[in-house]
Amino acid sequence: MAINLRGVELLRNPHFNKSTAFTVEEREALGLVGLVPEGIDTEEIQIRRVLLQLSQKPSDLEKYIYLSALQDADETLFYRVLMTDPRRFLPLVYTPTVGEACLQFGHIIRRPRGLYVSIARRGRVREVLRNWPERDVRFIVVTSGQRILGLGDLGANGMGIPIGKLALYTACAGVPPRATLPVLMDCGCNNEELLADPLYLGLRRKRPSEEELDEFVEEFMNAVHDVFPDCCVQFEDWAGTDAVRLLARYRDRYCCFNDDIQGTGAIALAGILAALRLTGGRMTEQRVLLLGAGSAAIGIADLLTHALSAEGLSESEARRRVWLFDVNGLIESSRRDLADFQKPYAHQHQPTRDFLAAVESIEPTAIIGVSTMPKAFTRDVIEAMARLNHRPIIFAYSNPTSRSECTPEEAYAWSRGRAVFASGSPFPPVNYGGRTFVPGQGNNVYIFPAIGLAVYTTRARRVTDEMFVAAARAVADRVTQADLDAGLIYPPQSEIFETEVRAAIRIAEVIFALGLSGLDRPSDLDAFVRSQLYTAEYESLI
Numbered sequence: 001m002a003i004n005l006r007g008v009e010l011l012r013n014p015h016f017n018k019s020t021a022f023t024v025e026e027r028e029a030l031g032l033v034g035l036v037p038e039g040i041d042t043e044e045i046q047i048r049r050v051l052l053q054l055s056q057k058p059s060d061l062e063k064y065i066y067l068s069a070l071q072d073a074d075e076t077l078f079y080r081v082l083m084t085d086p087r088r089f090l091p092l093v094y095t096p097t098v099g100e101a102c103l104q105f106g107h108i109i110r111r112p113r114g115l116y117v118s119i120a121r122r123g124r125v126r127e128v129l130r131n132w133p134e135r136d137v138r139f140i141v142v143t144s145g146q147r148i149l150g151l152g153d154l155g156a157n158g159m160g161i162p163i164g165k166l167a168l169y170t171a172c173a174g175v176p177p178r179a180t181l182p183v184l185m186d187c188g189c190n191n192e193e194l195l196a197d198p199l200y201l202g203l204r205r206k207r208p209s210e211e212e213l214d215e216f217v218e219e220f221m222n223a224v225h226d227v228f229p230d231c232c233v234q235f236e237d238w239a240g241t242d243a244v245r246l247l248a249r250y251r252d253r254y255c256c257f258n259d260d261i262q263g264t265g266a267i268a269l270a271g272i273l274a275a276l277r278l279t280g281g282r283m284t285e286q287r288v289l290l291l292g293a294g295s296a297a298i299g300i301a302d303l304l305t306h307a308l309s310a311e312g313l314s315e316s317e318a319r320r321r322v323w324l325f326d327v328n329g330l331i332e333s334s335r336r337d338l339a340d341f342q343k344p345y346a347h348q349h350q351p352t353r354d355f356l357a358a359v360e361s362i363e364p365t366a367i368i369g370v371s372t373m374p375k376a377f378t379r380d381v382i383e384a385m386a387r388l389n390h391r392p393i394i395f396a397y398s399n400p401t402s403r404s405e406c407t408p409e410e411a412y413a414w415s416r417g418r419a420v421f422a423s424g425s426p427f428p429p430v431n432y433g434g435r436t437f438v439p440g441q442g443n444n445v446y447i448f449p450a451i452g453l454a455v456y457t458t459r460a461r462r463v464t465d466e467m468f469v470a471a472a473r474a475v476a477d478r479v480t481q482a483d484l485d486a487g488l489i490y491p492p493q494s495e496i497f498e499t500e501v502r503a504a505i506r507i508a509e510v511i512f513a514l515g516l517s518g519l520d521r522p523s524d525l526d527a528f529v530r531s532q533l534y535t536a537e538y539e540s541l542i
Contacts, residue, residue, distance in 0.1 A: 001539050007031035010541075014075040015178060018538050021046060021077075029542045043080065043538075050081050060097045065108055067093055071167070072111050075177055080536035082171040087493040090171070090445065094164040096425045099149045099400040105157035106199040113163055114182030116156065118203055119216050126223040137228040138179040138456055141165045142220075144187055146207065146239040150372030150403035155189030156202025161237050165259070165448070173449030173500040174533030175456050181228075185220060187213060213242065214249075221250055230518075232455050232463065234259055234448065240294035244341045257451065257463040263444035264296045264397070265303030266468040266475075267490075268368055271395060271442050272304075273476035274489040275420045279365070279391040284311045286321060289362055291355060291377070291405060292370035293326035296397075298341050300368060303472070306465050319344055323362055326371075329353035359384050366393035369405030373398070377406035382414040390418065397424040397442055408439035422489055437487035446475045446490060450500040454507035457532045459518030470510045474503035505529050 003016060010030055011017050018026075020041040027033050041049070050070065057063045067089075071078040082089045091097060101108065117128050145158025162182035169175040188205040189195055195204055208216070224231055233256040235246060247258040257263070272286065288304060290297045301322045308318035324331040324345050331342055332349040352358055359367065359381055367385060369377060377396060385392035392415055396405035404423050411419040412432045422440035430437045450471050451463065478491040478499045491499045505526055512521045522528035 001541060003541055005030070007035060011035060014072055014078075016541060017074045018541075019046065019074045019077060021538060023540075026541050046077055047081055047084060050077065060092055061100050061104065061108070063092050064097045064101050065110070068113075068163075069110055072113065076536050076538055079167075079170055079177065079534075082167070083497065083536055085494070086171065086496045090168070090493060090496075091426050093167050093171075094445065095149065095443065096400040098160050098164045099151055102148050102154050102157045102160040103151060105154070105160055106194075106197065106201045109201065114159055114184065116159070116184050116186055117220060118186040119188065119208060119212075120186075120203060122216055122219065125219045126227055129223050129227040132181060134178055134181070135228075136179060137181045137231050139166065139169060139175065139232050139234065139452055140181045140183050140224060140228070141234045141236050142183040142185055143235075143237045144185050144213075144239070144242070145189070145202075145237070146187075146242070148237050149399045151400070153189055153191045153194075153207075155191060155194055156184055156186050156200070157194065158237060159184040165234070165236060168445050169449045169452045170534055172445060172496050173453040173504060174497070174535070175449065175452050176534040179456065181231075185216070187216065210242075214245075217246060221254055221256075225254060230459060232256060232452070232460070234452075236260065238295075240296075241339060243295040244298060244339075252462070255455065255460060255462055257448075258295070258299070259444055259448045261295050261299030262303065262463075262465065262468045263299075263447045263451075264370065265299035265301075266447045266472040267442050267444050268300040268395065268397070269303050269307055269469065269472035270446065270475040271422050271440065271489050272366060272393065273473065274479045274484070275366070275391075275393050277479075278420050278484055278489070279389070279393065281365070282311070284308060284313055284321075286366060287323070287362060287364045288321065288366045288368060289323045289325060289358060289364040290368045290370060291325050291373070292398075293324040293331055293342055293345075294370070296370040297324055297368075300370065301345055303465060303468060307469055307472075310469070320347060323347065323349075323358070323364070325355055325358055330358045356380050356384060359388075363388050365389055366395065368395040368397060370397050371405060372403045373405065374403050375406065377411070379410070379414045382406065382411055382419065386415040386418055392419050394419045395422045395442055397422070399424040401425040401427070408437065412437055420489060421487065440488050440490040441493070442490060445493075446496065446499060446503075447471050450474070450503035450507060453500060453504035453529065453532075454511060457504070457529050458508050458511045458516075460511045460516050461518060462516050464510075464514065464516070466510050466514065467507045470506045471503045474506040475499060478502065501530065501533070 141162035143158045145155045146153050148154040148158045166180040170177045186203045188207045194200045235258040305318040330352050333346045394411045408427045408430045411421040417433045422442040427439045511517050
């Protein structure tokens with residue numbers, strides 16, 4: 001592949017830079033002689049050097065900073081390192097480390113990455129998008145920074161989320177990195193501590209009204225469609241009511257989805273499908289109580305309803321299997337403080353603000369925490385679940401680790417080793433009763449990269465709930481009996497690339513079946529999808 005870049009300009013381009021791996025011929029032809037050391041590294045030596053330098057970093061945040069610098073300098077080497085050991089590196093480039101990185105974003109930034117679209121530039125969003133050097137952008141992950149993980153409003157510091165998400169598109173599912181664009185829609189910030197920080201990099205104003213925000217997002221979505229017509233937009237970490245409203249507004253107009261809603265729903269469905277192989281029983285026999293009633297909880301509730309309906313229940317019967325509990329108590333029919341999206345789950349029940357009382361009266365087979373309330377799954381709650389179920393399903397999904405509703409040690413000990421447990425962030429193995437349990441990580445990383453790969457390879461025009469159900473079933477099918485015996489209800493992260501590819505193929509089948517593809521179905525869909533995968537290998541530049 002011949003390129004026009006030479007010398008220092010080439011070394012500063014992360015797409016083409018090979019660091020210390022340029023060949024003798026490339027060095028001569030591209031004006032690099034003297035600009036790099038004489039030694040020529042193999043891929044193995046490059047990785048060894050990266051691992052050595054990482055081992056000398058005193059904290060995970062310092063490792064995150066180092067890997068971010070590597071991504072900015074040599075993109076191919078960055079992805080090669082991540083792909084060698086996903087289980088080791090994903091927690092460093094995404095949860096839980098990305099939470100600390102976002103809190104410190106203005107203090108640790110070395111080089112701006114992605115695109116910052118400010119509400120101060122209203123009327124000029126198309127112009128801002130055209131400043132991005134790549135023309136064939138297929139994926140934008142966009143956040144408002146208002147609800148970053150369980151950490152609240154971090155404003156422009158939230159840019160770490162779309163950067164990290166898109167790195168996982170590539171590392172976990174082979175979506176070419178040049179087709180991706182992280183975007184922070186800077187609409188201001190209501191976090192007084194950040195606004196008072198002289199190193200804060202965002203717009204120093206309070207957040208706008210709902211009407212003003214919606215006008216800005218409308219301009220953004222229209223501009224994306226014009227500038228990048230083949231682009232799919234992933235909404236990420238928006239405030240709950242905004243997230244639900246914007247997804248409803250755009251899901252049938254543009255190719256878009258919300259990972260916090262649909263991706264979270266899919267990972268929960270995948271977990272329950274796998275857990276049923278341990279607990280016994282059918283999907284239609286499950287009763288699920290969610291702690292939390294925001295966008296993540298609604299995403300889980302809606303996708304569970306979709307899956308239960310597909311199993312033969314009516315929509316009303318399916319909804320009756322799913323209950324929500326928020327800061328004001330159980331979502332039930334006498335409540336008058338509910339958002340429209342919560343009302344379908346407001347079943348008839350005595351009012352209660354006691355989660356334990358709700359567990360004892362509803363008798364759920366599974367409780368799922370998306371509350372960001374640490375320790376909300378108390379000993380009494382888990383003991384009640386164990387009394388009601390031989391194998392209680394306990395999913396403590398809130399991120400980061402400090403926000404988890406309970407730890408795996410607590411879930412296993414308080415259920416006497418009978419809990420089927422998963423968390424949102426990684427926890428180490430737990431020894432209990434002479435057994436070693438490996439806690440499953442119910443992370444959306446199993447879902448959204450596969451959606452991305454399927455959309456990329458098929459040029460899908462829309463993203464639907466059927467696609468997320470297909471992703472969930474594909475992920476659950478990858479869990480082996482050996483995984484289940486160890487307590488795992490999600491596939492090992494060491495095998496995540498193959499898991500994502502197989503899920504993408506299943507999703508692509510749905511895309512073609514629904515007539516949403518922008519191309520004809522290939523005769524061998526498996527081979528076609530695999531032929532489109534990005535590989536972290538240097539190309540010859542001469």
